[in-house]
Amino acid sequence: MKNLVFIEHAxxxxxxxxxxxxxxxxxxxxxxxxxxxxVDSATLSQFGASKIINVAQDALEPYSSGAYAKVIVxxxxxxxxxLIFFSASRMGMEIAPLVAANLKISMAxxxxxxxxxxxxxxxxxxxxxxKSFVSVAYNQMPMIVTIRPNSFEAKExxxxxxxxxxxxxxxxxxIASRVKEVIxxxxxxxxxxxxxxxxxxxxxxxxxxxxxxxxxxxDEMSAAVGASRAAVDAGWRxxxxxxxxxxxxVTPQLYIACGISGAxxxxxxxxxxxxxxxxxxxxxxxxxxxxxxxxVGDLFEVLPILAExxxxxxx
Amino acid sequence: MKIIVCxxxxxxxxxRIKLGADGKSIDETGINFIINPYDEFAIEEALLIxxxxxxxxxxxxxxxxxxxxxxxxxxxxxxxxxxxLVCENVALADPWAVANRLAEEIREHDSDLIxxxxxxxxxxxxxxxxxxxxxxxxxxxxxxxxxxxxxxTVTVWREIESGKEVxxxxxxxxxxxxxTEHEPRYASLRGIMMAKKKPVETKDVSIENGAIVxxxxxxxxxxxxxxxxxxxxxSSGDLANLLHNEAKVI
Numbered sequence: 001m002k003n004l005v006f007i008e009h010a011x012x013x014x015x016x017x018x019x020x021x022x023x024x025x026x027x028x029x030x031x032x033x034x035x036x037x038x039v040d041s042a043t044l045s046q047f048g049a050s051k052i053i054n055v056a057q058d059a060l061e062p063y064s065s066g067a068y069a070k071v072i073v074x075x076x077x078x079x080x081x082x083l084i085f086f087s088a089s090r091m092g093m094e095i096a097p098l099v100a101a102n103l104k105i106s107m108a109x110x111x112x113x114x115x116x117x118x119x120x121x122x123x124x125x126x127x128x129x130x131k132s133f134v135s136v137a138y139n140q141m142p143m144i145v146t147i148r149p150n151s152f153e154a155k156e157x158x159x160x161x162x163x164x165x166x167x168x169x170x171x172x173x174x175i176a177s178r179v180k181e182v183i184x185x186x187x188x189x190x191x192x193x194x195x196x197x198x199x200x201x202x203x204x205x206x207x208x209x210x211x212x213x214x215x216x217x218x219d220e221m222s223a224a225v226g227a228s229r230a231a232v233d234a235g236w237r238x239x240x241x242x243x244x245x246x247x248x249x250v251t252p253q254l255y256i257a258c259g260i261s262g263a264x265x266x267x268x269x270x271x272x273x274x275x276x277x278x279x280x281x282x283x284x285x286x287x288x289x290x291x292x293x294x295x296v297g298d299l300f301e302v303l304p305i306l307a308e309x310x311x312x313x314x315x
Numbered sequence: 316m317k318i319i320v321c322x323x324x325x326x327x328x329x330x331r332i333k334l335g336a337d338g339k340s341i342d343e344t345g346i347n348f349i350i351n352p353y354d355e356f357a358i359e360e361a362l363l364i365x366x367x368x369x370x371x372x373x374x375x376x377x378x379x380x381x382x383x384x385x386x387x388x389x390x391x392x393x394x395x396x397x398x399x400l401v402c403e404n405v406a407l408a409d410p411w412a413v414a415n416r417l418a419e420e421i422r423e424h425d426s427d428l429i430x431x432x433x434x435x436x437x438x439x440x441x442x443x444x445x446x447x448x449x450x451x452x453x454x455x456x457x458x459x460x461x462x463x464x465x466x467x468t469v470t471v472w473r474e475i476e477s478g479k480e481v482x483x484x485x486x487x488x489x490x491x492x493x494x495t496e497h498e499p500r501y502a503s504l505r506g507i508m509m510a511k512k513k514p515v516e517t518k519d520v521s522i523e524n525g526a527i528v529x530x531x532x533x534x535x536x537x538x539x540x541x542x543x544x545x546x547x548x549x550s551s552g553d554l555a556n557l558l559h560n561e562a563k564v565i
Contacts, residue, residue, distance in 0.1 A: 010477070063480070066454065090475045094457045097410075097442045101449030106411055106526060109440045122530070127407065128341065128437055131332040133533050134407060140526035176454035177484055185478040193476060197564070221565060239460060239494055240474060245328045245436065246352055246494040254564040265328050271535060275562040277554065278541065291541040293557055301548040309555035310565060 001029030001116070004081035005049065006072060008091055009039045016194055017087035019154035021147050022047045025085050026157060028116050034075050034166070036060055036068065045161035047154060052163045053079075059168040064178035065091075069098035070170040076103060078166075081142060083121070088146040089193065100144050107144035108136065112151040112272070121145070129245055129268030149194050150251040151272075185240060187225075192241065195224035197254045198270070200243055201236075202228035204259020204280060204299060208236040213303035214258055220307045220314070226250065226270075228260045244269035258299040262287025279303070316370035316464065316486075318361045319421055321431040321443070322389055323351040323405075324382035328436055332534065339529045340406070350385040353432025357492040359499040361430055362393045364464045370427075371395045375420055377413055377522075378405050383515070390510035391502030398424075399517045406437045407529055412522040414446030421451060428469065429489040433458050444491035456482050457491040 003025035007018045025031045026048040033049035035041075037057030044052055053075060060067055072095065076084060084099065086092035088110040100107040113124025113135070121138040123145065192198060199218040201211050211225070218225045227237035229244055243250055245265035255273040259280060260266060267290055270276070278291035279299045288294050295302050326332070326341070327349045333342040350358070361372045374389045374397040376382050386397045398420055405413065421429060429451075431444030441457070448455035460479070461472040473480045474493055502510070544554045558565045 065457075090458060090473075093441045094445065097445035098449050098455075100411070100442070101414075101446050106409065107442060109410075109442055127439060127532075128326065128330075128332050129328065129439070130535070131330075132334070132341065133535070134339075134529050135531040135533070137528045137530050138526055139528070173452070173454075177456050177482055177488070179480045180483050181481040183472075183479040183481065191476040240478075242494070254558065254562070263329075264331075268328070275558070275564045277558070283543075288541045288543070290538060292539070292562065293554060294541045294543045295550050295554060296543060296546045297548060297550070302551055305548045305551040306555060309552045310558075313555055313559045313565065 001082040002080065003029050003031050003083045003085060004076060004079055005031055005033045005085045006092065006095070007033050007035040007039065007044065008087060008089060009035065009037065012039050014039055014043045015087070016154060017089060017149035019043070019047045020149065020152045021085040021087055022049055023155045024114055024147055024152050025083065028083065032079060032081065034072060041161070041163060046156055046158050048157035048159055050159045050161050052161050053166045054163060055166050055168050062179040064175040065094045065098060066174040066177060067168065067170045068095045069102060070174045071166070071168045072099050073102045074169060075166055076142070084142060084144045086144070086146045088148045092146050096144050096146050105143055106138055106140055107146070108138065109146050110148045111145055112148050114145065114147065126272070130249070130271050131268065148251060189218065190222065190224050192224045192226055192243065192248050192250050195250065195252050197221045197223035198226045198243070198250050198252045199223050199256045199258065200226035200228065200260060201231055201258050202260030203230040205231060205236065211236065213300060217256070217303050217307045220310050228266050257287050257291070258303065260287055261285045262290060316364060316368045316428060316466070317426045318364060318370060318372045319424065319426045319429045320354065320357050320361050320372060320374050320389070320394065321417055321429070321447070322354045322358070322374050322376045322385055323432070323435045324348050324376065324378045324385040325351045325435055325437045328352060334532055334534060339532050341532070348381065348384065350388055351432050351435050353434060353492055353494070355499040356495050356497070357430035357432050358389050358392055358394060359497050360462050360492060360495060362500070363497060364428070364462070368464060368466065373397060373424060375417060376400065377402050377416055377520070379403060386515060387510050388502060390513045391506040392500055393506060396513055397515045399515055400520045401517055402520050402522060408522060409524045409527045410438070410440045410442035410446060412524060414443045414450060416520060416522050417443065418447045418450035421447065427486045428464065429453070431489065431491045433491045433493045444489060448489035451489070453487050453489050454484050455489045455491070456484065458493045459490045460493045460495055462490065
């Protein structure tokens, strides 16, 4: 089979989630990678993309989901892939449905399981906020799949890659919604949704300054910082940091919940984590029902020492 | 300003999910249903725009007959009228089919602005809003956290992983709404009384699920009980060692 993979990058560095989808696609045939802008293309072939389709960024600046979708549709029409993969990132989840609508094909969102059996695509995805999962079969090709970050391993698989240029053609109505300005978040930290480790704070943190020991521990592990809805609604953290039902869904290797009681809406956003640690003064907090390890104690006493201990291990 | 808000009737976010007898859906017994949370934020944004610019808000819902509860709630919050496309088995239906039917309905009405929740809390596909926009050939911005509407334009802030993007759109347009700063209002008693008299047009419809088959639904695997490492800061070293040697995550 032929697969087309949409690559996302930050200033030329390919996002880990994009490498993960190359690895998924590679299990089922050749991978062509379409990328807008200059990117470290050696990384793409290192992970198995045998064709790199480069689209010059200047024509597509500033970002417009409509123009990106149009370019990908043109590329699909030329390359005729069986499967088209996106990461279930903000960008992937904005562009992919527009491509699906234009090509009049189905799309499966946010998959955590993927296989192809005799021309039938089978996917697993969380529903009801991760409180259950569905296995869905699609008797249709081509189709579009978006893959949840951190759900599959990015595996190196070096190949030699052909590199081609692809012209961006779009009409004025494709850029009817176009970015006017980007407000970068002040944080230099890794994205919550891509992070391997997340340290989160909740009501028990007590105020915006209470996030200092959480930041300290996160710094020690190059982790992202998250927050519960209680902390966001109290104005202590921005909504960008919110993990849970009306915030982000994270799937790190390690999630450290500090002063978070563990409302079911919060668990919805982080229950896909491999290892969960809870630090909470209340031994009856529901977070301990889902955690793997817990300390029943004061986070302000525990976190600084935990940061020291982790520093020792990592050095 | 004529605003259409698409609303889905979904299980409450604190509902405990159990599997239904067919193994492909949930057991709805005892589950409380609500307006999809992001759709509720969308209604609130629509009400704020109407308060500023005047106009009319119409709710469009594709859902079982019980979805009338969410429609009435939206009307009680302040929406003016509604269309209820009565349809079975909508929860996990093909987003394409859902969008197609919604688009067909929306085409029959004048609208300057169409608002959808970013995703539904049940199927959580994040597709329907964008698909409707593409089908209606209207510009779309997804995951919007702030809206500033004028007569013919709208400025919106979209949340992305690394910050926010600002867009300025000419109307008509479609936005999918994330959580915003504006907590959805409670319906007043007067609103609830008035909602009973507001027009709700109902149509029986059906949608095709196409090539998609839900084969199985499952629940998360039961977790091992939590290992309580200790009750004070002195246990931090033990925890760090467990994370390093046993869980192998640091």
